[in-house]
Amino acid sequence: MVDADQTFVIVGGGLAGAKAAETLRSEGFTGRVILIGDERDHPYERPPLSKGFLAGKEERDSVFVHEPGWYAQADIELHLGQSVVHLDRETRTVGLGDGTAVRYDKLLLATGAEPRRLDIPGTGLAGVHHLRRLAHSERLRGVLASLGRDNGHIVIAGAGWIGLEVAAAARGYGAEVTVVEPEPTPLHQVVGPELGQLFTDLHSEHGVRFHFGARLTEITGQDGMVLAARTDDGVEHLAHDVLAAIGAAPRTALAEAAGLTLADRAHGGGIAVDAALRTSDPDIYAAGDVAAAQHPLLGSRLRVEHWANALNGGPAAARAMLGQDVSYDRIPYFFSDQYDLGLEYSGWAPPGTYDQVVIRGDVAGKREFIAFWLKDNRVLAGMNVNVWDVTETVQALIRSGAPVDPEALGNPAVELASLLG
Known part of the structure; x- marks a missing residue:
């Protein structure tokens, strides 16, 4: 039972943290919500940093999750430019870099990831x-x-x-x-x-x-x-x-020092969480890039660093913190834009997990096609390139787990949705 006297703390001022805070309020939570981020900027989305904003096509203000005034309106207590340096599970407190201790009833770790560094001479040079x-x-x-x-x-x-x-x-x-x-x-x-x-x-x-x-x-x-x-x-x-x-490495130092269970490197590292995004401590959850979640549909533990996982994982964790029955089974999804090529990728098919790739469309000429990664004629992943409005169907094929006819899958004359049975 969640009541108005409880305090929910979110560590991590990115998309997952911001969407979790938003969801707590939209689901009716009236207790304190404290969002702590180590950057001075308000929570923002990361895709524009390598896409539209970097390319000069989008303005700086377009990257933020909410207008700055939204947090006060939603009664979200923001601590920006503050690092959490200590997590004490026994006293249920997080310690900030300025010496402040913040108590929590439920805690969400959305600490994200950090870029891997080149371990070679010369990295200290300007440029x-x-x-x-x-x-x-x-x-x-x-x-x-x-x-x-x-x-x-x-x-x-x-x-x-x-x-x-x-x-x-x-x-x-x-x-x-x-x-x-x-x-x-x-x-x-x-x-x-x-x-x-x-x-x-x-x-x-x-x-x-x-x-x-x-x-x-x-x-x-x-x-x-x-x-x-x-x-x-x-x-x-x-x-x-x-x-x-x-690449990037999950920011797990806080969780590790507190004794939370971590995922092994074979599963991408990160903080190990169950399908409800709950860690080995029942009062602590993790979402976004740092979370290695047990995926109920794919039957494996996954750590996914992409935008959609933060967008959807933060709200899922918030609902679980509120005591709702959560099973986070979203199909991994990401998108990319490069020159005149746009693509969407759904699923999970790392090397060694698939036995064939089926192409529907034109790869070499128009570059308009859908690629499917299959194992035993079952679709593990799909990538649509300059072909739009098919993601829902591609994900339905993955979710069904049913075998498909590879020849029909690769034939543009066959309606894709008809393969769902």
């Missing part, structure tokens, strides 16, 4: 960047515009989603771009070799240079500024700036 926070994107936006004006070069370490989206933004400004990637194709661990070549071709057509099968080993400079980036096969790339886009 070495990461992209995770609004301040990072603001800085990088100015850098890319300057590089474009001056015919400057940026070397990007990593051909994942962030690396490719930044490459597209950089080319939009006119900057020269080289992407260094240890795998043989971009997005190798996400879309596999079957679709990776598509992204190689797309970016190459727009002037991006790729250096596959290599890693950065040193960033060299002069007078504190970047001059070049060297790889482990002896190649030196001219660079005025370098972006490390080599």
Whole structure:
């Protein structure tokens, strides 16, 4: 039973935390809601940081989850620019960096993730960047515009989603771009070799240079500024700036120090939670990038770093905190925009889990198609590229778990919805 005397604390001022706070109020919770974030900015959404805002197509104010005044109107107590440095489960308190102790009845950890760092010489030089926070994107936006004006070069370490989206933004400004990637194709661990070549071709057509099968080993400079980036096969790339886009690590230090159970690395690390997003402590929940949830539909523990997981996971955790029966079984989903290519990906099909990829449409020419990853003729994941209004059907195919005819699945003349049976 939840009453008005209770205090719910949310640690993490991102999308998951903001949506959780919103949901607590919309579900009728009248107790105290305290939202603590270590950034001074109000909670914002991260996709624009590598997409529209970075590319100069969206304004800064467009990234925020709510107008600043909304929090006071909803009676959400905001502590911005404050780090939580200690969690005491016995006294049910979190300690802030300024020495303040905040007591909770229920606690949500939405601490997110942080960019992985390059562990090589030269990372302290000016011109070495990461992209995770609004301040990072603001800085990088100015850098890319300057590089474009001056015919400057940026070397990007990593051909994942962030690396490719930044490459597209950089080319939009006119900057020269080289992407260094240890795998043989971009997005190798996400879309596999079957679709990776598509992204190689797309970016190459727009002037991006790729250096596959290599890693950065040193960033060299002069007078504190970047001059070049060297790889482990002896190649030196001219660079005025370098972006490390080599993934993100869940911010679990607070949970680990408090003795909460963590997921193993095989499941992406993170804070282990059940299908109700409850941790090993029944009064503490976790959502968003930091949570490794037991997925009731997919039968595996997953840690998903994408926007939709924060958007939906925060509200799910809030409802569970209120005592509602929650089973968080959303199909993992993300989207990307690169030049004139837009895509949506639904499902979970890491390397080794599927036995075939079925293509419906035109990959090489118009680049308008849907790709399906199958195991025993069952759809594990689907990616629609420049084809729209099919996500609901793709997710229904995944959710059904029923076998489909691969030939019919790949035939555009066959209505996709008809395969649902």
